[in-house]
Amino acid sequence: MKHVKKVLAFVMIFSLLALTACNDSSSGGAKDEKAEITFWTISLSPTFDDYINGMIADFEKENPNIKVKWQDIPFDQVEKKTLTAAASGQLGDVMNLNTDYLKKLAALGAVKNLEKDTKDVKDDFFAGIWDAGKLEDGTYALPWYLSTGVVLYNKELLKKAGYDNPPTTEEEAWEMSKVIKEKTGAIGHLVKDIHVYLPANGADIVSEDLKSAAINNPKALEIFKEFKQRYDDGLIPKEAVLGTYKHNEAFAQEKLAWWNIGPQLFRQVKDLSPEVYAKSDAAPAILGSEEKIHVGIMNVAVAEKTKHPEAAIKFAKFVTNAENQLAFGKIVPILPSVIEATEDEFYTDVKEATDPADKGRYLAAKQLEKGANLFPPVENISQINKAVQEEFQKVLLEDKDPEQALKDAETEINKLLK
Numbered sequence: 208m209k210h211v212k213k214v215l216a217f218v219m220i221f222s223l224l225a226l227t228a229c230n231d232s233s234s235g236g237a238k239d240e241k242a243e244i245t246f247w248t249i250s251l252s253p254t255f256d257d258y259i260n261g262m263i264a265d266f267e268k269e270n271p272n273i274k275v276k277w278q279d280i281p282f283d284q285v286e287k288k289t290l291t292a293a294a295s296g297q298l299g300d301v302m303n304l305n306t307d308y309l310k311k312l313a314a315l316g317a318v319k320n321l322e323k324d325t326k327d328v329k330d331d332f333f334a335g336i337w338d339a340g341k342l343e344d345g346t347y348a349l350p351w352y353l354s355t356g357v358v359l360y361n362k363e364l365l366k367k368a369g370y371d372n373p374p375t376t377e378e379e380a381w382e383m384s385k386v387i388k389e390k391t392g393a394i395g396h397l398v399k400d401i402h403v404y405l406p407a408n409g410a411d412i413v414s415e416d417l418k419s420a421a422i423n424n425p426k427a428l429e430i431f432k433e434f435k436q437r438y439d440d441g442l443i444p445k446e447a448v449l450g451t452y453k454h455n456e457a458f459a460q461e462k463l464a465w466w467n468i469g470p471q472l473f474r475q476v477k478d479l480s481p482e483v484y485a486k487s488d489a490a491p492a493i494l495g496s497e498e499k500i501h502v503g504i505m506n507v508a509v510a511e512k513t514k515h516p517e518a519a520i521k522f523a524k525f526v527t528n529a530e531n532q533l534a535f536g537k538i539v540p541i542l543p544s545v546i547e548a549t550e551d552e553f554y555t556d557v558k559e560a561t562d563p564a565d566k567g568r569y570l571a572a573k574q575l576e577k578g579a580n581l582f583p584p585v586e587n588i589s590q591i592n593k594a595v596q597e598e599f600q601k602v603l604l605e606d607k608d609p610e611q612a613l614k615d616a617e618t619e620i621n622k623l624l625k
Contacts, residue, residue, distance in 0.1 A: 242515035243274040244522060247299030249505075252279035258538055266525050273518045293317035298510040300519040301526070303351065306339050306580055307589050309506050313347040314586035318508040320345035324520050331529065335579030336544045339504045342584050343417065348506035349527045350544035352535060355502045355578060357570045358490040359458065359473050359563055360465035361483065367391050373465050373490045377408060380493050381433075384442050387464050394457065395464045396493070397447050398434075401599040402592040405430060406581045407495030412595060413583035413620065420620035422595065423613040431602050431609035438603045448603050459483050467492060470567025471540030477564075489567040491574055502578040504544070542572055549575060587623040594619040 251259060263275045278299065280288055289308055292298045293315050304312065312318045322345050329337060332350055340348035360373040368387040374380035374396070384395030398404045405412055410427040413420060437443050446452035455472070457463035459479035466476075470489060477484035492500050507526050509519045525531065532543035533551050543549055554572040557565040582588045598616040601607040 241272050242518040243276060244300035244513070244515050244519050245276045245278060246301045246303075246522065246526075248277070248279050248303040249285050249305070250279065250282040251303075255535075255538065258535060262526065262531055262534075266522060269525075270518070270521065273515075273522070275522060296512045298512070300510050300513040300515060301523050302508050302510065304348065304506050304508050306504050306506060306582065309340065309348050309508055310342055310584065310586050310588060312508070313342040313345070317511055318347050319511050319513070319516065319520075320347060321349070321509065321520065321523075322346045325349060325524075328524055328527075331545050331547065333544060333546060333575050333578055335499065335577070336502060336504060336575065339502075339580035339584075340506055340508075342586075348508040349523055351505045351507050351527050352532065352541040353502050353504055353544050353575070353578070354469050354471075354541060355492070355500055355571050355574065356467045356469055357492050357567045357574070358465050358467050359470075359476065359487055359567070360490060361458070361461060361463075361487055363486045364391055364393055364461055364464050368464075374493055375491070377404075377493060377495050381437065381442075384437075384464075385440075388442055391464075393462050393464050394442070394444060394447075397443065397452065397454070397463070397467075399447075399450070400592070400596065401430075401434075402595045403501045403581055404495065405595070406583075407497055407499055407501065409496050411583075412591065413585055413624070417583060417585050417624075419624060420617040422620060423617040427613055428609055431599065431612060434599070435602055435609065443603070445604065448600055455479060465490075469540070470564050470571055473564040473567055484563070487563050489563040489570055491570050494577075498577060499579045499581060500574050500577045501581045502542075502575065504580050540568065542575060544575075549573075585624060590623050591620050594623070 248259065259277055263277060267273065267275060286308065289298065289312060293312055298317060309318070325346060328349070336350045336353065339350060340346050358373050365371070365373065368390045370383060374383050380396040387393055387395040402412060405427055408426070408430060410424060410430055411421040434443070438448065444452055454463060454466050454468065455475040456479065458466045459476050461483060476487065494500070507523045509516065509523055513519045527545065529543070529545040529547035532545050533548040533553065535541065536543050536548065537553055549572040554569055557569045560566040560569070582592065585591065595616050598612040602609050602612045
């Protein structure tokens with residue numbers, strides 16, 4: 208039961224990915240000799256009350272003139288509350304925000320540009336992860352906790368198809384999928400989000416200057432055509448295109464050869480079928496041509512109108528330092544964004560683990576060197592991703608011409624960018 212609660216808590220705090228009270232004063236303010244700041248988080252209470260309250264107590268002990276008031280916001284209320292509070296100047300001084308909400312608030316001028324204030328800690332973080340807090344020429348957040356996928360694969364199923372190891376590249380994955388389908392009837396490779404697959408394989412969705420759509424390009428056209436052929440060949444189930452495919456059940460029933468997911472969810476397979484889990488192993492994520500791995504990122508931002516900017520920034524750095532991130536990672540299976548934390552034995556000593564979930568923790572932390580948020584740093588990224596996904600579905604399910612689909616996606620993205 209304890210394990211189930213932890214898994215549910217993890218699913219909740221990351222259901223924002225893939226898919227937070229301050230006042231009207233200026234960000235100048237006094238020197239924070241006496242300061243009370245508010246800290247907003249998303250769906251961390253009551254599961255992590257001890258951790259958050261303990262962290263706040265440690266901070267207040269080190270900074271006796273600063274008082275931190277914690278407020279946790281339920282997942283289903285966070286967007287409305289943050290946008291409403293931003294409009295009225297009543298945001299929390301320090302906020303836990305996913306990357307999507309961060310972009311929205313940064314575009315509204317509601318969170319501070321921390322470019323100058325975080326130079327002393329920038330190099331502590333993985334470079335690709337750090338960049339998720341950027342919008343145009345500013346840095347608006349410190350990365351906090353992360354999630355990324357690795358591969359859980361069925362050793363016996365692969366062996367039946369003539370393979371000793373899972374694929375390491377997208378090209379190899381699709382080649383193996385054909386053979387696996389022919390020899391075992393199982394599905395091999397599946398891609399959940401085309402808007403992640405495109406940039407991971409050299410097809411930009413938004414232009415480099417972030418002002419216009421870039422999706423209508425030869426590489427994207429090639430990818431759309433390839434996926435259409437794979438779908439027609441029976442390599443991709445309709446449910447996977449619609450987002451209703453149950454990967455955990457399919458893997459447990461040996462209908463899926465490998466599953467790319469966060470290692471904290473591997474044990475869903477163990478719960479469904481201990482026998483299949485026993486003949487499974489973990490491997491690194493499958494790489495696209497750009498050799499980058501998409502990472503779901505939670506951030507810590509500071510309100511532009513905080514009355515106590517120095518205290519707020521100091522607390523944001525404290526929340527995201529290596530010691531506190533490592534402590535959090537030991538409670539719930541998330542990953543830290545600070546390099547030092549991933550070098551702890553908690554992550555390194557499970558390199559040779561026999562349990563796939565434990566080994567997966569090592570692999571997931573190790574591959575953060577190639578981690579990045581592959582979404583363009585623009586305000587309406589959720590709508591942009593949705594537009595791309597919808598056109599992709601029309602190509603596969605409705606036989607829409609790939610060229611027209613990309614043109615239509617380009618038109619919609621340009622509207623959203625304006």
